[in-house]
Amino acid sequence: MTQKPTYEELEQKVKELEKETVERNRVEKALREKENFLKIVFNAIQDGISVRDQEFNLTLVNQWMEKKYASQKPLVGKKCYTVFQKRNSICPWCPAVLAMKTGEMFGEIVPYPCHDDPAGWFDVTAFPVRDLNGEIVGCIEHVRDVTERKKTDEALKKS
Numbered sequence: 001m002t003q004k005p006t007y008e009e010l011e012q013k014v015k016e017l018e019k020e021t022v023e024r025n026r027v028e029k030a031l032r033e034k035e036n037f038l039k040i041v042f043n044a045i046q047d048g049i050s051v052r053d054q055e056f057n058l059t060l061v062n063q064w065m066e067k068k069y070a071s072q073k074p075l076v077g078k079k080c081y082t083v084f085q086k087r088n089s090i091c092p093w094c095p096a097v098l099a100m101k102t103g104e105m106f107g108e109i110v111p112y113p114c115h116d117d118p119a120g121w122f123d124v125t126a127f128p129v130r131d132l133n134g135e136i137v138g139c140i141e142h143v144r145d146v147t148e149r150k151k152t153d154e155a156l157k158k159s
Contacts, residue, residue, distance in 0.1 A: 048143030
């Protein structure tokens with residue numbers, strides 16, 4: 001037979017739970033503040049940043065990408081190659097493929113909005129993302145528009 005707790009024991013337990021609640025609320029507030037700060041930093045970057053999983057589904061994009069591909073919103077949840085290159089399959093030149101396969105950073109200059117009709121050029125660098133066990137679970141891509149630089153280089157070559 002278990003003995004019922006005394007009033008003092010219950011009162012002590014309530015005080016402990018109140019302390020735990022206050023501490024949990026403090027930690028949750030600090031986490032929200034850090035998350036908001038990281039969102040501000042992420043969206044302040046004046047180049048494109050996208051995060052994708054191993055199946056090439058976009059899981060996060062910054063505001064630069066949202067603006068560049070505004071006609072295809074929402075971007076998250078879609079295949080990167082569908083959004084960025086108007087393709088039905090993975091791009092053969094995709095830096096993310098090599099980054100996720102090798103576990104190393106990889107970069108490439110790629111056409112946009114699509115390979116068949118490039119209006120511009122992006123310098124894309126892919127970085128593998130690992131989980132806590134070191135397994136590659138996706139990648140981050142940094143995208144910089146280098147269209148003007150590429151046009152200038154081509155004009156210099158012609159002259």
